[in-house]
Amino acid sequence: xxxxLDHVVxxxxxxxxxxxxxxxxxxxxxVALLGxxxxxKTTILxxxxxxxxxDGGHIYFGDQDATDIPVRDRGVGFVFQHYALFPHMxxxxxxxxxxxxxxxxxxxxAIDARVTDLLRLVRLEGLxxxxxxxxxxxxxxxxxxxxxxxxxxxxxxxDEPFGALxxxxxxxxxxxxxxxxxxxxxxxxxxxxxxxxxxxxxxxVVILKDGQxxxxxxxxxxxxxxxSAFVMKFLGDANVIAAEVRDGKAYASGAAxxxxxxxxGKAELYARPADLDxxxxxxxxxxxxxxxxDRPDGRRVLATAETGEHLEFDVEPERVVKAGDGGFVxxxxxxxxxx
Amino acid sequence: xxxxxxxxKPPRVGDQPLFRRLLIGIVLVLVAxxxxxxxVIIGVEASAKGWAVYRDTIIHPDTRHAIMLTVLAALVAVPxxxxxxxxxxxxxxxxxFWGKRFLLVLIEIPFSVSPIVAGVAxxxxxxxQGIFGPTLDAWDIKILFAIPGIILASMFVTAPFVARELIPxxxxxxxxxxxxxxxxxxxxxxxxxxxxxxxxxxxxxxxxILCNARVMGExxxxxxxxxxxxxxxxxxxxxxxxxxxxxxxTGAFASxxxxxxxxxxxxxxxxALERQGAGRVRPQAKPAESNS
Numbered sequence: 001x002x003x004x005l006d007h008v009v010x011x012x013x014x015x016x017x018x019x020x021x022x023x024x025x026x027x028x029x030x031v032a033l034l035g036x037x038x039x040x041k042t043t044i045l046x047x048x049x050x051x052x053x054x055d056g057g058h059i060y061f062g063d064q065d066a067t068d069i070p071v072r073d074r075g076v077g078f079v080f081q082h083y084a085l086f087p088h089m090x091x092x093x094x095x096x097x098x099x100x101x102x103x104x105x106x107x108x109x110a111i112d113a114r115v116t117d118l119l120r121l122v123r124l125e126g127l128x129x130x131x132x133x134x135x136x137x138x139x140x141x142x143x144x145x146x147x148x149x150x151x152x153x154x155x156x157x158x159d160e161p162f163g164a165l166x167x168x169x170x171x172x173x174x175x176x177x178x179x180x181x182x183x184x185x186x187x188x189x190x191x192x193x194x195x196x197x198x199x200x201x202x203x204x205v206v207i208l209k210d211g212q213x214x215x216x217x218x219x220x221x222x223x224x225x226x227x228s229a230f231v232m233k234f235l236g237d238a239n240v241i242a243a244e245v246r247d248g249k250a251y252a253s254g255a256a257x258x259x260x261x262x263x264x265g266k267a268e269l270y271a272r273p274a275d276l277d278x279x280x281x282x283x284x285x286x287x288x289x290x291x292x293x294d295r296p297d298g299r300r301v302l303a304t305a306e307t308g309e310h311l312e313f314d315v316e317p318e319r320v321v322k323a324g325d326g327g328f329v330x331x332x333x334x335x336x337x338x339x
Numbered sequence: 340x341x342x343x344x345x346x347x348k349p350p351r352v353g354d355q356p357l358f359r360r361l362l363i364g365i366v367l368v369l370v371a372x373x374x375x376x377x378x379v380i381i382g383v384e385a386s387a388k389g390w391a392v393y394r395d396t397i398i399h400p401d402t403r404h405a406i407m408l409t410v411l412a413a414l415v416a417v418p419x420x421x422x423x424x425x426x427x428x429x430x431x432x433x434x435x436f437w438g439k440r441f442l443l444v445l446i447e448i449p450f451s452v453s454p455i456v457a458g459v460a461x462x463x464x465x466x467x468q469g470i471f472g473p474t475l476d477a478w479d480i481k482i483l484f485a486i487p488g489i490i491l492a493s494m495f496v497t498a499p500f501v502a503r504e505l506i507p508x509x510x511x512x513x514x515x516x517x518x519x520x521x522x523x524x525x526x527x528x529x530x531x532x533x534x535x536x537x538x539x540x541x542x543x544x545x546x547x548i549l550c551n552a553r554v555m556g557e558x559x560x561x562x563x564x565x566x567x568x569x570x571x572x573x574x575x576x577x578x579x580x581x582x583x584x585x586x587x588x589t590g591a592f593a594s595x596x597x598x599x600x601x602x603x604x605x606x607x608x609x610x611a612l613e614r615q616g617a618g619r620v621r622p623q624a625k626p627a628e629s630n631s
């Protein structure tokens with residue numbers, strides 16, 4: 001089911017949580033709403049679910065205006081951040097709940113069969129008799145998903161689905177959710193503040209700030225072509241170097257980058273740690289190393305430029321570097337944004 | 340480390356043997372004087388003139404009527420206040436509305452106001468000189484010095500019990516469960532009975548038991564509005580007082596023993612419920628090995 005948000009607005013008391021958001025989610029697409037806390041991402045999700053009503057604008061499910069359809073009749077599957085499993089019901093009863101309360105009456109045997117199918121889908125065979133308190137966090141997450149899928153929702157909505165889990169479980173569940181999505185092809189919208197999660201999982205990432213969409217696109221588009229300093233910084237570590245634009249070129253101390261379409265004046269150069277190189281001879285930005293961090297996948301160097309900027313870059317693990325060394329940083333590529 | 344601990348407990352404030360014994364001793368003496376002695380006296384005095392007298396007092400029509408009236412008051416006041424308590428707790432914890440804090444304070448008022456003040460207030464509202472008095476009189480509806488007045492006064496005094504038990508628990512539980520149920524297609528009633536109620540049932544029962552105990556024992560407010568008509572508007576506590584003023588000590592104590600028995604049964608029920616985990620998460624089996 002295709003979902004369309006048309007100039008949606010939401011205000012809590014005096015706080016403008018969502019300001020004029022328009023967004024289209026294609027049928028079968030897996031979309032991430034990514035943003036820092038307070039950016040309105042969860043509010044948007046809850047409005048799509050019908051758990052909040054918008055103050056302005058419309059939400060369409062396919063061609064139908066769903067703006068005023070109550071949550072009960074909207075036909076969405078919602079997975080809550082803390083799962084919201086019913087603690088007094090077993091895993092199987094939790095999954096069956098939606099089918100039992102449905103206006104469409106089902107045979108008990110049909111419900112049981114569906115519960116068994118769903119337990120298999122979420123790989124929890126044999127745990128149907130447990131209570132939520134008796135299973136692990138990752139298992140609870142999967143029960144919550146099975147419960148949401150049981151009612152054959154038109155859309156699947158997940159609020160910070162992996163927020164409360166530890167890193168390894170999170171990575172596994174991410175792959176697994178992706179598999180389930182390709183298997184079922186259900187239109188899915190999820191909220192996260194974790195850029196890695198959004199980029200790993202989603203077909204398309206929608207980046208929000210202060211209740212507005214600042215950029216949207218495939219992971220490749222938003223990573224390779226961030227449209228603003230905010231997106232650049234939010235998506236990952238970034239070095240910021242003061243620069244000045246003159247005649248289509250940005251000049252920093254010891255570095256110059258071609259830029260197109262920027263007016264002359266003050267600007268900032270943004271570069272990922274992987275886009276910086278370290279050499280002992282110039283040319284480049286003169287800097288001295290302040291600290292070396294060893295990580296399983298490489299060696300991160302923290303340095304201070306002569307002009308005072310803090311720089312971070314990666315070097316080969318074999319490279320001999322130590323705090324106090326002097327040298328030059330060169331830029332392989334960078335983004336320039338006016339300030 | 341453990342061994343070290345058993346050898347040398349870190350000194351705590353007041354942990355000298357003499358001080359400890361003194362404290363325990365004071366508590367025991369006070370409990371004996373304040374709580375145990377009166378309870379024992381009720382039993383002793385009630386049976387002072389033998390079983391026959393005790394039985395005669397209990398089956399005396401006035402006593403029986405007082406018991407019936409007390410039970411009637413409880414049968415009406417407890418369900419009404421339970422419904423009120425659930426509704427109030429639901430409204431306060433699941434919705435946002437203007438005046439929510441004020442309502443919270445209002446619910447507490449019967450706790451802080453002396454019951455006798457409540458009784459007098461009812462006189463001014465429903466009495467002949469009161470606001471609704473003349474109207475009620477014109478329609479020939481008797482509220483004061485009749486059963487409705489007794490029930491109303493009892494309800495006022497016990498209004499907060501159920502709500503007070505439910506509100507903190509429902510606040511802690513948040514709205515997620517209800518939202519989840521609704522998003523799965525459950526109606527409001529279905530959500531309440533299948534999701535909300537099972538998660539608050541122990542706290543609810545606890546509130547109901549306390550409410551019931553208070554209704555049956557209520558004296559102050561009821562004594563103002565009932566008119567103390569023997570065999571007509573006398574509840575059990577009022578009946579006890581009447582008997583006592585009539586110098587029928589044995590009768591008073593025999594009636595008192597009934598109330599005391601109800602109280603003791605209430606305490607036992609309360610303790611049993613606490614064991615079941617009133618308002619707390621039930622002790623669950625250990626979580627399964629994490630293999631997600």
